[in-house]
């Protein structure tokens with residue numbers, strides 16, 4: 494009951510839809526924009542088992558850990574959509590505070606090894622890279638209560654970019670990182686970015702998901718796969734990159 498109360502009272506400036514969906518699915522979902530670039534860090538929890546998977550604790554680790562504690566959750570995994578510093582920069586401290594196995598796709602190993610350089614370029618400082626426990630791979634599935642968070646490898650924004658999908662009661666919830674935004678897509682002019690690859694990840698994988706799948710993007714508002722399939726100019730082909 495306490496957790497229901499928390500879900501009902503938390504509102505989110507940018508993404509009010511997500512807490513409604515989370516309530517419907519009896520899943521705990523808190524998305525917190527963190528750091529100077531406001532990366533969407535998500536805490537995905539299961540009410541029944543009290544476990545959580547945390548996605549992209551890029552900054553403000555203490556604040557994110559505080560929410561995890563308040564919700565009474567135990568972190569099993571810390572997963573990263575990719576290794577840009579705004580998505581992984583707070584992970585070392587978050588792991589120290591909350592535990593959990595940290596995972597990243599090996600395609601982003603170079604970015605992971607150059608976090609300090611990334612920080613210098615965007616004015617973020619980092620003292621330590623999170624110790625990784627394993628590699629993320631296409632098709633990996635992580636337990637969250639009775640459900641599984643599944644990994645899709647969706648390169649293009651970076652070589653190791655991944656999207657996470659969880660399905661409960663027939664509804665998909667998608668964490669797309671910087672591969673897909675509401676009305677836009679991730680940039681491909683950064684280290685290892687590839688515009689052909691991002692389009693093939695979007696068209697070949699993300700657009701294969703359900704029309705009503707809700708997408709938590711890497712920055713800014715959430716969206717649905719159906720809305721992007723119909724209106725996103727990069728996906729419809731109206732804009733070319």
Ligand SMILES: [Zn+2]
Nearest residue numbers: 575577650671
């Ligand atoms: Zn990025």
Ligand SMILES: [Zn+2]
Nearest residue numbers: 577579671711
């Ligand atoms: Zn980002």
